[in-house]
Amino acid sequence: MMKEYWQEELEVSSRSSLEKLQIERLNKTIEYAIQSPYYNKLFNKKGISPGSIKNIAQIQDLPFTTKQDLRNNFPYGFLTLPKKEIIRLHSSSGTTGNPTVIFHNRHDINSWANLMARSLFCAGVRDTDVFQNISGYGLFTGGLGFQYGIEALGCLSIPAGAGNSKRQIKLMQDYGTTVAHAIPSYLGRLYEVFEQENLDPKKNTQLHTLVIGAEPHTEEQRQRIEAMFGVKAYNSFGLSEMNGPGVAFECTYQSGLHIWEDAFYVEIIDPETLQPVPDGEYGELVMTTLDREAMPLIRYRTRDITRIIPGKCKCGRVHRRIDRITGRTDDMFIIKGCNVFPMQIEGVLLKIPEVGSDYLITLETVNDVDEMVVEVEVKPNWFSGDIRKLDQLTKQITTQIRDEVLAKPIVKLVEKGSIPRAEGKAVRVADKRNNGLK
Amino acid sequence: MAYEVSIFLENKIGHFERITQILKKNEINIRTMSINDTSNGWGILNLLVNNPQKAYKALEAEGVSVALKEIIALEMKDESGGLHDLLLKVAQAKVNFNNANGRIIQETKSAILILDVPDIADSQKKLMENGLQILDDEKIYGN
Ligand SMILES: [Zn+2]
Numbered sequence: 001m002m003k004e005y006w007q008e009e010l011e012v013s014s015r016s017s018l019e020k021l022q023i024e025r026l027n028k029t030i031e032y033a034i035q036s037p038y039y040n041k042l043f044n045k046k047g048i049s050p051g052s053i054k055n056i057a058q059i060q061d062l063p064f065t066t067k068q069d070l071r072n073n074f075p076y077g078f079l080t081l082p083k084k085e086i087i088r089l090h091s092s093s094g095t096t097g098n099p100t101v102i103f104h105n106r107h108d109i110n111s112w113a114n115l116m117a118r119s120l121f122c123a124g125v126r127d128t129d130v131f132q133n134i135s136g137y138g139l140f141t142g143g144l145g146f147q148y149g150i151e152a153l154g155c156l157s158i159p160a161g162a163g164n165s166k167r168q169i170k171l172m173q174d175y176g177t178t179v180a181h182a183i184p185s186y187l188g189r190l191y192e193v194f195e196q197e198n199l200d201p202k203k204n205t206q207l208h209t210l211v212i213g214a215e216p217h218t219e220e221q222r223q224r225i226e227a228m229f230g231v232k233a234y235n236s237f238g239l240s241e242m243n244g245p246g247v248a249f250e251c252t253y254q255s256g257l258h259i260w261e262d263a264f265y266v267e268i269i270d271p272e273t274l275q276p277v278p279d280g281e282y283g284e285l286v287m288t289t290l291d292r293e294a295m296p297l298i299r300y301r302t303r304d305i306t307r308i309i310p311g312k313c314k315c316g317r318v319h320r321r322i323d324r325i326t327g328r329t330d331d332m333f334i335i336k337g338c339n340v341f342p343m344q345i346e347g348v349l350l351k352i353p354e355v356g357s358d359y360l361i362t363l364e365t366v367n368d369v370d371e372m373v374v375e376v377e378v379k380p381n382w383f384s385g386d387i388r389k390l391d392q393l394t395k396q397i398t399t400q401i402r403d404e405v406l407a408k409p410i411v412k413l414v415e416k417g418s419i420p421r422a423e424g425k426a427v428r429v430a431d432k433r434n435n436g437l438k
Numbered sequence: 439m440a441y442e443v444s445i446f447l448e449n450k451i452g453h454f455e456r457i458t459q460i461l462k463k464n465e466i467n468i469r470t471m472s473i474n475d476t477s478n479g480w481g482i483l484n485l486l487v488n489n490p491q492k493a494y495k496a497l498e499a500e501g502v503s504v505a506l507k508e509i510i511a512l513e514m515k516d517e518s519g520g521l522h523d524l525l526l527k528v529a530q531a532k533v534n535f536n537n538a539n540g541r542i543i544q545e546t547k548s549a550i551l552i553l554d555v556p557d558i559a560d561s562q563k564k565l566m567e568n569g570l571q572i573l574d575d576e577k578i579y580g581n
Contacts, residue, residue, distance in 0.1 A: 378446055378503055379503075380498065380501060380502065380503040380504065383444075383446050383503035383504065383505050384444075384505050384507075385442075385444025385482060385484075385505035385506075385507040386507075387474050387476065387482050387536070390446070390476075390480075390482075391476070391478075394478060412478060412479050412480075413446075413478065413479075413480055414448055414479075414480070415446060415447070415448050415453070415480075415502070415503060416501050416502075416503060417501055418448065
């Protein structure tokens with residue numbers, strides 16, 4: 001019979017056996033963590049000891065770890081083992097303050113490579129594939145993280161690195177690349193180069209699968225990429241604090257990303273109250289490593305906003321699915337007592353064909369009341385000269401945003417080009433309220 | 439068929455001027471204009487011009503939200519009570535309109551009333567049945 005899962009016993013077991021494994025591994029993780037200077041001090045103060053976790057809900061008694069904690073204890077404060085045992089580090093650029101650095105021993109690297117292989121297998125990649133990794137190698141985890149996973153899976157790997165589109169295309173043609181990994185925004189540029197060279201990736205390559213990740217993107221962007229290349233594109237999620245790629249991955253049903261719960265304990269919390277939110281509701285993703293020795297992290301606040309997709313996936317895996325990342329807690333604002341993420345508003349607007357995806361949220365105080373003004377550009381080709389249609393459109397957008405974020409906005413239609421375009425990350429929220437944020 | 443050029447316009451300094459600038463550059467003459475203002479920070483500018491298709495293309499090319507809107511034009515006497523007499527007949531024909539504006543034609547000492555109606559074909563039929571003459575394009579645009 002054809003192999004359906006990379007590790008059947010771990011992927012399609014039962015929730016109860018998965019939970020048993022989580023308790024076992026959490027205790028082991030605490031055992032490792034307590035050997036690091038940071039957790040040693042913290043756990044002793046709070047009376048946390050290895051073996052104290054009897055049921056998994058007790059994880060909520062453990063303290064959170066933040067990015068600031070990592071920075072404050074740079075570089076070795078979280079290290080559990082002597083440097084002799086450590087074989088690799090990955091680090092963020094650290095443009096603001098200390099970089100975030102993660103250390104791995106041999107066990108960690110093998111475990112990561114296995115998760116990465118499992119992820120790719122789950123998206124339909126097989127050892128017969130030729131895998132071109134269009135990703136920066138070096139301190140960035142997308143290069144080596146994928147590389148080790150591709151090798152563990154057994155594909156022919158092409159460590160192409162990032163950029164140089166003409167060379168990427170040549171590699172694809174010379175070696176018959178069937179799978180490629182890249183960030184979604186790069187694939188648009190790559191396609192343009194295909195066109196300049198009078199080539200069509202659908203006809204002139206053997207690609208059947210793309211893996212996209214490392215930057216937030218919408219379902220619409222994914223579909224555009226799939227149409228351009230005539231392939232399936234699967235969403236990959238990871239963050240360097242949790243190794244890098246291989247944390248959560250889409251299976252061939254493309255209905256959310258399975259997050260590997262034997263390796264990570266997953267919580268979704270309200271970033272304000274720090275209390276767990278029910279499945280299906282958006283909140284901040286909090287993760288605990290369950291299989292990392294050199295640098296375990298307990299209840300790490302990722303600042304990424306997502307939700308657990310309720311229900312079982314058709315593929316049969318017991319690992320729950322998270323939704324695509326809709327933003328970061330840093331972007332969140334509170335208006336009329338509601339937590340709002342700009343990506344929620346963007347999601348509403350993207351579904352309305354009459355408006356463009358450019359928008360601007362201004363928070364301002366009008367007659368002592370805080371208001372959320374949402375400016376939206378009307379698409380010129382939709383405009384019919386009928387004032388009532390525009391009024392209806394304003395009402396429709398107002399209702400749909402209110403239904404999504406629970407706070408009623410003031411919607412203002414504006415001309416195309418009114419909202420300043422930003423290079424790279426667009427500024428979506430301007431806070432002009434008397435009291436500032438919150 | 440006669441057309442007005444409808445433009446989505448924010449109530450901001452310089453936005454109207456940008457439109458007239460584009461029209462001037464393309465040598466388009468504005469015959470009449472009206473603005474449907476709203477309290478939402480925007481309005482719709484309706485222009486009767488000598489060449490609606492050309493105006494539409496020029497504005498569209500500049501990224502303006504513009505539409506060609508079919509209108510009905512009726513002739514009226516340029517004398518006191520002329521408008522009243524005409525509107526009475528329009529009402530008798532049971533024709534509703536969203537917006538109206540007029541222009542005077544110097545050489546014939548007459549005036550035209552421009553109606554923006556929800557249903558063009560139906561309104562045209564009713565007006566003609568009530569003995570009102572619908573003007574042809576040339577007379578409306580005044581080329
Ligand atoms: Zn699945």
